[in-house]
Amino acid sequence: MYKFILRRLIIILPALFLVSIVVFFTSEALxxxxxxxxxxxxxxxxxxxxxxxxxxxxxxKPPLERYTLWLKGTLKGDLGKSxxxxxxxxxxxxxxxxxxxxxGMTSLVIMFSIGIPLGVFSxxxxxxxxxxxxxxxxxxxxxxxxxxxxxxxxxxxxYTLGWFPTSGSINPSxxxxxxxxxxxxxxxxxVILPAFTAGILSTTTIIQYLRNEIIKNKGKDYVKTARAxxxxxxxxxxxxxxxxxxxxxxxxxxxxITGIFAxxxxxxxxxxxxxxxxxxxxxxxxxDTPIVTGLVLFMSILxxxxxxxxxxxxxxxxxxxxxx
Amino acid sequence: MSKDRNVKVSIENLSTAFEIMGSxxxxxxxxTFDLYDGxxxxxxxxxxxxxxxxxxxxxxxxxxxxxxEGSINYKEKDLNKMNKEERRKIRGFDFGMIxxxxxxxxxxxxxxxxxxxxxxxIHTSLSDSEKNNKVLDLLDxxxxxxxxxxxxxxxxxxxxxxxxxxxxxxxxxxxPDVIIADEPTTALDVTIQAQILKLIDNLRIKQNTSTILIxxxxxxxxxxxxxxxxxxxxxxxxxxxxxxxxxxxxxxxxISLLRSIPNSDNNNKKLYVIDGxxxxxxxxxRTGCRFSERIKGHDDSIHEENPQLREVEEGHFVRCxxxxxxxxxxxxxx
Numbered sequence: 001m002y003k004f005i006l007r008r009l010i011i012i013l014p015a016l017f018l019v020s021i022v023v024f025f026t027s028e029a030l031x032x033x034x035x036x037x038x039x040x041x042x043x044x045x046x047x048x049x050x051x052x053x054x055x056x057x058x059x060x061k062p063p064l065e066r067y068t069l070w071l072k073g074t075l076k077g078d079l080g081k082s083x084x085x086x087x088x089x090x091x092x093x094x095x096x097x098x099x100x101x102x103x104g105m106t107s108l109v110i111m112f113s114i115g116i117p118l119g120v121f122s123x124x125x126x127x128x129x130x131x132x133x134x135x136x137x138x139x140x141x142x143x144x145x146x147x148x149x150x151x152x153x154x155x156x157x158x159y160t161l162g163w164f165p166t167s168g169s170i171n172p173s174x175x176x177x178x179x180x181x182x183x184x185x186x187x188x189x190x191v192i193l194p195a196f197t198a199g200i201l202s203t204t205t206i207i208q209y210l211r212n213e214i215i216k217n218k219g220k221d222y223v224k225t226a227r228a229x230x231x232x233x234x235x236x237x238x239x240x241x242x243x244x245x246x247x248x249x250x251x252x253x254x255x256x257i258t259g260i261f262a263x264x265x266x267x268x269x270x271x272x273x274x275x276x277x278x279x280x281x282x283x284x285x286x287x288d289t290p291i292v293t294g295l296v297l298f299m300s301i302l303x304x305x306x307x308x309x310x311x312x313x314x315x316x317x318x319x320x321x322x323x324x
Numbered sequence: 325m326s327k328d329r330n331v332k333v334s335i336e337n338l339s340t341a342f343e344i345m346g347s348x349x350x351x352x353x354x355x356t357f358d359l360y361d362g363x364x365x366x367x368x369x370x371x372x373x374x375x376x377x378x379x380x381x382x383x384x385x386x387x388x389x390x391x392x393e394g395s396i397n398y399k400e401k402d403l404n405k406m407n408k409e410e411r412r413k414i415r416g417f418d419f420g421m422i423x424x425x426x427x428x429x430x431x432x433x434x435x436x437x438x439x440x441x442x443x444x445x446i447h448t449s450l451s452d453s454e455k456n457n458k459v460l461d462l463l464d465x466x467x468x469x470x471x472x473x474x475x476x477x478x479x480x481x482x483x484x485x486x487x488x489x490x491x492x493x494x495x496x497x498x499x500p501d502v503i504i505a506d507e508p509t510t511a512l513d514v515t516i517q518a519q520i521l522k523l524i525d526n527l528r529i530k531q532n533t534s535t536i537l538i539x540x541x542x543x544x545x546x547x548x549x550x551x552x553x554x555x556x557x558x559x560x561x562x563x564x565x566x567x568x569x570x571x572x573x574x575x576x577x578x579i580s581l582l583r584s585i586p587n588s589d590n591n592n593k594k595l596y597v598i599d600g601x602x603x604x605x606x607x608x609x610r611t612g613c614r615f616s617e618r619i620k621g622h623d624d625s626i627h628e629e630n631p632q633l634r635e636v637e638e639g640h641f642v643r644c645x646x647x648x649x650x651x652x653x654x655x656x657x658x
Contacts, residue, residue: 221428227385228423229443229494230416243433319478320432 001315008311012304019300020074024067027293057083070293079294084286089294093276099169100264100275103198106191108256110199111206118203119210123245124237126215134207141204150197150270157193164193167272194271198264202256206249213245220244250317254310258303329360332534333382333502338394338404340374340381342605348391349605351377353558355394356633359502362532364525366549368539368581372602374558375538379506382536383421384411398502417447420495422505422524426487426512430479436490437475443497462493467523485516489523496527503528504536509544521548542585546570551639554578557603557614560633564640574642576650577615613644622649 054060057080058069073080079089122134158166165171171178171186178186217223218241226236264277272278276295283291315321338355341348352374359365367375380386382396384403396403398418403411415421423429430439437459444455463471466489479487488508495503505524509517525548528535539545545552546566553563554577562575573579583596600618608614613627631644 221423221425222431224385225421225423225429225491225494226431226442228383228415228421230412230414230446231442232412232446240431244431247433318433320480 004315005308005312008308012308015304016301019304020071020297021067023293023296023300024070025063027289027296028063028066030287030289030292057081074297079297080290082283082291083288085288089290092279092291093294093298096274096276096279099273100268100277102169102187103191103195103264103268103273103275104257106188106195107197107199107202110195111202111256114200115203115206116210119207120214120242122207123211123214123218134211138204138207141201144201146197146201146266147270149201150194150267153193153197154270165190166193169274190273194267194273197271198267202259205252209248209252210245213248214241217241217244247314247318250313251310253313254306254308255303256306257309258299258306329363331358332361332398333359334395334397335359335382336395336397338378338381338396339392340377340386341391341393342377343389343391344606349608350610351558351605352381353610355555355558355560357553357560357563359534359536360551362528362534363550364528364535364537364548366537366539366545366552367555368542368545368552369555370540370581370602372604373555375540375555376506377558378555379421379504379536379538383415383419383504385415385421413447416443416500417498418501420498420500420503422488422491422495422503422508424507424510426484426491427479429491430487432479435476435478436482436487439479440475440490440493440497443494447498458497459493462497463489465496465527466490466493467519468493484512485519488512488516488520492520492523492527496531499531500533502534502536504538506538507540508537509539509541517544518547524548542581554581557608559614559643560641561615561643562641563633564637568637568640572637572640574636574640574647575615575644576619576646579650580618613646615644616646619646619650622646622651626650 051060058066061069070080077090079093081087082089082092085092118134118137122131125131154166157163169187169190170183171190175183175186223236223240226240231240264275265281266277267273268275268277269281276298280292280295282288283295335358336356338352339350340352341350343349355374355378357365367378369375377386381390381392382403386392392404394404398414403414406414430436437456440459440462441455444450444458448455450458459475460471463474468474468486468489474482474486479490482490488511492508495505503524508524509520512520521544524535524537527533537544537549549566551563551565552569553560554569554575555561556577562569562573562578569578570582573582577598580596580598584598586595598618599620603609603614603617609617612629613631616624616627626646626649628645631646633641633643636642
């Protein structure tokens, strides 16, 4: 098992190298340049001033050299300086990352705690009114885009009812002088609306997967064998059928974890939640290339890690998948 | 020979009807037979003639939408009248079942030793170590070498023959009175088939288990069965001892089946093929002789209007009167 993980990690390295090339040169191709931004309000700027700014960001060097410099820095954890914030990109991302992670984990918990029971029970009572209601719910969550549900939630629970805050990740006064518990409470209070929006909309896949798998497994021969053994229906359902039905979910779980970060862009923007999703969008609008590059690289690493996590999960739950 | 033996299970007028588009169609239609102590009773017939439906009815493994009528008498009780819980306790304990496809019959995520142990946990109060020992004994009994290694294997790590031995061990775990083997060798290659068949037969002799062997392979039947029932379109058309069926077949269907076996003796002759197919469940003509459509070159008057299963010799039953006039050569010429 350890060998398998190690080997998978080693395979990731060349993939990462390729990703870094693509990421760097794609963002190079983006229009915009920091000197233009800094000197936007100064049409009278001299050529020397522009050159000075370009020199500061190594923009005067040829692309290959810039790539090598960037790669060296990245390997040391230095993603360069932001054009707009004038500080280290790594530090900027770190702050937002926690928020996004918190939002992602909460929506993951919501997704599983709604999705698993709905999937399990709709399959158990296949064809019943409950099952058909769940199918209707699935149809709804699949067709409603997150920005529509997000705005509705925001309007109804945030504005009309006023139950939840409509922006931010924590109450600023609590952030400055609250106890740990107060801070956690405020964070949860702020995360509920965006987490529900993201969580509810991602239940579709999990319900559909589970329901189909369970219905498929119900008719399998080994279930018949278990009945022929005289096993009770409850145990047949809860052990034999469910265990086999959760297999495909473990194979997508890793990608869900990636999806948290990548998919948070819209949710965070709607709820003005200061995570990396919203930050990413802002950085693109500001043409802040170092931030964009850093974040895309970070998400690429996450995608690779997500598939690694999925592989490890599959190997550990399905004895049929060989690792050597 | 059958008169002096005890009846273990007596099946009377058993019908199994499946629901298709709102109406019920009988896949097993009025089947009556006795299963004697320690005998190997074979049920043969083409695919779709109701063999497996019959097996599942005896085990009580059909789901609720299937309508089962008639009685299955075992130990002075009618299994068909029992509630689900009583029925469940009999399964695996008094009645064991061997399935056709040994790979899918085992849970892919559970070690085979655990799967055998499951039966013991359901029906016995043995301690864990006693159960483990019993599992090893069972593996011995079904002829598995390296049993200490095999108990920890997953189904996919074993060969087809080995898996079928595991399935047999599951069926045998609680020393059942009756074993129903539903095409136990169909999914295996020929050499393994013979081994598995021999194993089932030896275990039957050793433990005096009554065994119902369901198959479409007459070669298998000839090797191990004591008595044979030939089924066609849900009904038993002929039933008798192995000698009755193979040496003195009477019903046109039995004769045709036996003629369809490739045989090295009739080198230059074309292999006999029964014309037509088994009618599908909705299309069975429920009046008259069900096999009449597939008999060529004969007048329809040879059939009974309402064919009955009659004892024509001691212990040899044949349905319909058409057997008296049937001539296979005549049927083949047309």
